[in-house]
Amino acid sequence: xxxxxxxxxxxxxxxxxxxxxxxxxxxxxxxxxxxxxxxxxxxxxxxxxxxxxxxxxxxxxxxxxxxxxxxxxxxxxxxxxxxxxxxxxxxxxxxxxxxxxxxxxxxxxxxxxxxxxxxxxxxxxxxxxxxxxxxxxxxxxxxxxxxxxxxxxxxxxxxxxxxxxx
Numbered sequence: 001x002x003x004x005x006x007x008x009x010x011x012x013x014x015x016x017x018x019x020x021x022x023x024x025x026x027x028x029x030x031x032x033x034x035x036x037x038x039x040x041x042x043x044x045x046x047x048x049x050x051x052x053x054x055x056x057x058x059x060x061x062x063x064x065x066x067x068x069x070x071x072x073x074x075x076x077x078x079x080x081x082x083x084x085x086x087x088x089x090x091x092x093x094x095x096x097x098x099x100x101x102x103x104x105x106x107x108x109x110x111x112x113x114x115x116x117x118x119x120x121x122x123x124x125x126x127x128x129x130x131x132x133x134x135x136x137x138x139x140x141x142x143x144x145x146x147x148x149x150x151x152x153x154x155x156x157x158x159x160x161x162x163x164x165x166x
Contacts, residue, residue: 002028002041023056026106033110036117051109055102062095 003011003025011021031047032039039047069088076082 002044019060023052026056027052030106030110030113033113051102051106055099055106058095058099058102062092062099065089065092065095 008022008025008029011025012018014021027047027049028044030049030052031044035043035047065088069085069092072081072088073085076085
């Protein structure tokens with residue numbers, strides 16, 4: 001895949017890049033999900049994803065309408081100007097609702113497609129191969145707070161490393 005999970009989330013927060021890169025991430029996700037992740041990079045780029053295209057178009061147009069209506073609202077002083085701003089904002093709201101519906105359909109489609117090619121039974125949970133299972137902590141140790149395998153400081157350090165890795 002061209003994109004990491006961290007990039008898939010992070011691109012939404014990078015100015016300018018967030019105007020096109022999340023679209024590419026979702027296009028790849030939809031195409032690869034339908035094909036069981038067996039497509040080459042060229043096949044993914046050539047894949048047709050009309051639902052992603054409609055979702056992204058409504059998202060961008062709603063954002064543009066919101067920007068235009070906000071700029072006009074600041075300058076509006078007459079009743080006809082306020083009506084225009086109100087209609088633009090209503091149109092933006094309708095597009096946002098449509099965008100949300102399309103996003104839900106997109107996510108449902110990706111989930112359904114991935115469920116088709118994922119194994120039906122999950123592998124058994126347990127310790128990694130070659131490692132023994134840790135004994136269950138006693139209730140007394142849990143109550144005393146000494147059953148935790150790491151300190152609060154090391155837990156914060158671990159969470160920080162995970163966040164930086166994303």
